Amino acid sequence: MSWKSIVLAAALAGAAPALAEEGAHSQPKPPRQQWSFAGAFGGFDQGQLRRGLKVYREVCASCHSLSRVAFRNLAEKGGPELSVAQAKEIAESYKVKDGPNDAGDYFERPGRLSDRFPPPFANEQAARAAMNGAYPPDMSVLAKARGYSRGFPLFLADALPGFSYQEHGVDYIVALLEGYTDMPNGVELPPGQYYNVYMTGHRIGMPPPLSNGVVTYDDGAPQTVDQYAKDVSAFLMWTAEPHLEARKSIGLKVVGFLIVLSFLVYFTKRKIWSSVH
Numbered sequence: 001m002s003w004k005s006i007v008l009a010a011a012l013a014g015a016a017p018a019l020a021e022e023g024a025h026s027q028p029k030p031p032r033q034q035w036s037f038a039g040a041f042g043g044f045d046q047g048q049l050r051r052g053l054k055v056y057r058e059v060c061a062s063c064h065s066l067s068r069v070a071f072r073n074l075a076e077k078g079g080p081e082l083s084v085a086q087a088k089e090i091a092e093s094y095k096v097k098d099g100p101n102d103a104g105d106y107f108e109r110p111g112r113l114s115d116r117f118p119p120p121f122a123n124e125q126a127a128r129a130a131m132n133g134a135y136p137p138d139m140s141v142l143a144k145a146r147g148y149s150r151g152f153p154l155f156l157a158d159a160l161p162g163f164s165y166q167e168h169g170v171d172y173i174v175a176l177l178e179g180y181t182d183m184p185n186g187v188e189l190p191p192g193q194y195y196n197v198y199m200t201g202h203r204i205g206m207p208p209p210l211s212n213g214v215v216t217y218d219d220g221a222p223q224t225v226d227q228y229a230k231d232v233s234a235f236l237m238w239t240a241e242p243h244l245e246a247r248k249s250i251g252l253k254v255v256g257f258l259i260v261l262s263f264l265v266y267f268t269k270r271k272i273w274s275s276v277h
């Protein structure tokens, strides 16, 4: 067997299940977006994270919790980088359950910097009861929890620096938010279900959350579904990976260090072995 036929056989073996899968769900792949945080040198766009936070608070927060994010995180480096006063103001706009007090009662008080975003529903059952049985997942790590396999041979490219694609999750969220279309003929959906091209099986229990103009931006960015979808997805990338910027800069330093080290090792080896003939 020549190496060419081996490569061809491997390619076919990789492609066959991918094709079969595509036929079963006929789900298009989410289009790839341009993100400031992609690539080895990428970082978040603070303006975008602030707009995304606004979209989350004004739209998504009525159904989705964000239980791992504390208000103080909003003022930390590598995130939306609000001032501490702004983060405090946001915290105080929420009511947080606390207690028991000296009388043994639970009570509500305004949020503090150390509190996390309070959930919109008391528990999963309450959420399902309000949403026709569907459960809006917690958003903290959603951008990392959703993704799809690119299949052979692209997953090989993902292992190479410079080509790697780590934005499946955010691309999927953008596509989902923009993926509501009219039902194709013949598709019947039960009440409380909506047709979405990018959802598995095309049905989703989330009504289309965005429409043009629902959130007011004060920095002049377009107030469109497309812009909202990108901003809130970028924000969710940050909540899922708050230390992305630090991770990338450490990664670059480590690679630089390894390059220097390999030169040192190489010349040391030459020196040591130069006396052996």
Ligand code: HEC
Pocket (backbone or CB within 6 Å): 055, 056, 059, 060, 061, 062, 063, 064, 131, 134, 135, 136, 137, 142, 146, 173, 176, 177, 203, 204, 205, 206, 207, 209, 210, 232
């Ligand atoms: C009216 C309530 C409601 C609002 C508002 C809402 N969602 Fe949802 N969302 C849901 C429900 C319910 C589900 C679960 C759907 C299902 O499993 O069929 C869901 C699921 C999702 C999913 C997961 C889809 C999957 O792959 O399982 C994403 C992503 C999502 N929502 C993003 C958002 C974003 C971003 C916003 C704000 C722009 C938002 N949602 C606003 C109710 C809501």
